[in-house]
Amino acid sequence: MNTTALSPTTEATARLTADSLSYRYPDGTHALHDVALTVSPGEIVAVLGPSGAGKSTLMRCLAGLHTPTAGTVRHDDADLTRLRGRARRHALARCGLVFQEFELVGPATVLSNVLIGRLVHQPPLVSLLHLVRRSDREIAVRALLRVGLEPQLRKRADSLSGGQRQRVAIARALAQRPDVLLADEPVANLDPRTAAAVVDQIVALAREENLATVLNLHDTALATRIADRIVGLRDGRLVFDRPVQAVDAALLDELYAGQQS
Numbered sequence: 001m002n003t004t005a006l007s008p009t010t011e012a013t014a015r016l017t018a019d020s021l022s023y024r025y026p027d028g029t030h031a032l033h034d035v036a037l038t039v040s041p042g043e044i045v046a047v048l049g050p051s052g053a054g055k056s057t058l059m060r061c062l063a064g065l066h067t068p069t070a071g072t073v074r075h076d077d078a079d080l081t082r083l084r085g086r087a088r089r090h091a092l093a094r095c096g097l098v099f100q101e102f103e104l105v106g107p108a109t110v111l112s113n114v115l116i117g118r119l120v121h122q123p124p125l126v127s128l129l130h131l132v133r134r135s136d137r138e139i140a141v142r143a144l145l146r147v148g149l150e151p152q153l154r155k156r157a158d159s160l161s162g163g164q165r166q167r168v169a170i171a172r173a174l175a176q177r178p179d180v181l182l183a184d185e186p187v188a189n190l191d192p193r194t195a196a197a198v199v200d201q202i203v204a205l206a207r208e209e210n211l212a213t214v215l216n217l218h219d220t221a222l223a224t225r226i227a228d229r230i231v232g233l234r235d236g237r238l239v240f241d242r243p244v245q246a247v248d249a250a251l252l253d254e255l256y257a258g259q260q261s
């Protein structure tokens with residue numbers, strides 16, 4: 001991995017905090033109940049729990065994609081649940097997202113996909129006109145260097161392997177120069193070896209960039225290998241939040257007990 005820092009002069013230092021977070025879907029499903037979570041800059045938190053526990057819902061609330069029914073989500077002092085307009089767009093732009101589905105524009109080049117990460121920082125008119133500033137292009141190329149994909153820069157995104165596509169998505173998130181990194185099942189579509197390599201890369205970059213990082217993972221062995229802290233969610237409730245050293249097999253068995261496979 002290339003170790004050129006993305007932002008040598010401005011190190012990210014945002015703390016991500018959720019307080020008394022509840023979320024109810026329009027159909028009445030109460031997916032989160034009174035969840036509290038704090039993630040410090042550079043800290044890696046893995047969220048584990050059975051299917052339907054509320055992991056993706058939590059991630060969407062942390063990213064500002066869902067407005068919680070109750071409670072707050074703060075990126076440092078910025079309360080995502082209260083901000084509106086430009087201030088809200090600015091706060092959301094500092095939040096890098098990586099999803100299970102790579103969410104790339106298939107026919108576009110790798111570089112164009114990563115440049116999308118820069119559009120969030122541009123005034124709407126500039127985004128509409130697709131004007132690419134030289135500085136944005138440099139940031140995008142540097143992000144691709146960081147994930148080892150610079151040689152693929154001009155290739156179509158849909159011509160890459162699954163692992164490479166997820167690396168493009170990581171580069172796109174990095175190109176945003178985020179303070180917070182949120183990844184929802186980022187490696188669920190990859191073979192185990194590629195999955196481990198991609199997660200290792202996310203974690204290494206998150207540490208280098210000092211990002212408050214939350215990963216939803218299904219693979220408990222992988223989660224306990226890479227995370228600083230493990231949060232257990234079940235039926236929308238936080239059932240534990242512990243340093244990884246304090247998480248053992250019995251605790252994980254209890255978290256997943258009764259899950260239909």
Ligand SMILES: Nc1ncnc2c1ncn2[C@@H]1O[C@H](COP(=O)(O)OP(=O)(O)OP(=O)(O)O)[C@@H](O)[C@H]1O
Pocket residue numbers: 025026027029030031049050051052053054055056057058
């Ligand atoms: N759009 C929706 N409308 C109504 N209910 C939803 C919606 N999306 C999710 N839910 C419900 O909210 C609860 C939490 O779902 P969520 O997707 O957050 O779980 P998850 O932990 O991410 O599960 P998985 O491990 O399968 O991805 C579940 O009961 C789910 O059925």
Ligand SMILES: [Mg+2]
Pocket residue numbers: 055056057185
């Ligand atoms: Mg999910």
